[in-house]
Amino acid sequence: MNYKSRNYNIDPYLYLLFILAFLIAIPGLYCGLTDKHVLPQLGAVIFGIAVFGAAFILSWAAEAAQIDISESLAIAILALIAVLPEYAVDFVFTWKAAHDPSQAHYAIANMTGANRLLVGIGWPAVLLIYILAKKKKCIILEKKHRVEVFYLAMATLYSFTIPLKGSLNLIDTVILVTLFAMYTRRAAKLESEEPDFVGPVKIIANMSKISRRIVTIICFLFSGVVIFFVAEPFAVSLVETGKTLGINEFLLIQWLAPIASEAPEFIVAATWAMRGAASSALNALISSKVNQWTLLVGTIPLVFAISSGVVWRPFVLDQFQDHELFLTAAQSLFAVAVLVNLKLDRLDGGLLLILFLAQFFVDKIRLEVTVVYVALAIIFHILHRNSLIPAARTALNFKNHGED
16 A cells, blocks of 8 residues: 555644553453452453453554555455454353353354444444534445445345354355455455544554554554453453343343444544544444454354364354344344445434334344334335445446446
């Protein structure tokens, strides 16, 4: 990538945020490294904050990496990093599930929670911030963003087969990881704009070439070490906290763990929306959704097979897990129907938020909400039917009347 050096004006508070992200991760890293025993409630806080800090550092390092490596490699790394915190927690539960079937619930909880939060809260939040900050009525995506919408559609359609057959296996791994590879390959060929950095990453961007690369590598290594040593005690602390306080541990893992790891991405997207770059902000969240629906879900049966020591041992789902996956897939189907015309307006955002809040606060109506998602998806796809072919053409790199 050709990067023209830019001299960013840096507010003093950015240095404080940069240092603070490292400092808040240290207590959790120390406890994780030394295997120090802490109360479940305290551990959930300490380790959760460590994941929070590490996720921020990862996001800054990933953005800074765009300066010094090729575009295609940058996209691949960014895509992987987008799901790394969720993957770390999911990895723990999936690995344990091979020997303790009760842990399988938690792996599905973390994965479905992260997916639904992105669409149900993230997308409407970006829209609302953009409307309030810029007095606009909707977010209009660029035509190149059809790529993300198309591959999200492909991953979503395939995801419906998982609860129907009641398991995840290595065939799912091959198909979903292949979709991820096709997506990153196509995205790498799209024209990209010079990165416009937000927050503490400006500090790294202003450094000399050698210093910038050293600091970027340090950020990657530090955050990776933190996540590696903190993921398991964080997951265990959440389960134990639920049992101690009488709170449903499934719900804690489904919502609290993803909130900790998704917060940095939400904050960056919100900042972009406030500055008027709502299309980039929304696309970042769509891209993360694609990555989670392909790479994160696709690696679950692979990790499970490695842990169990049996090559062809499927990750079996029970009825409750099937319902959770159906709900997540239905929400994703509606999300695709909403965005296939490259526009997110107040009606779209309102429906996404209301339906998410309905299933969040009243878990007994989740099946009914699933049906509503599917019904609305059918209606919106009919309304936006003229946008389906152009989306496929762009994503598959077919020319459409001279348009890429």
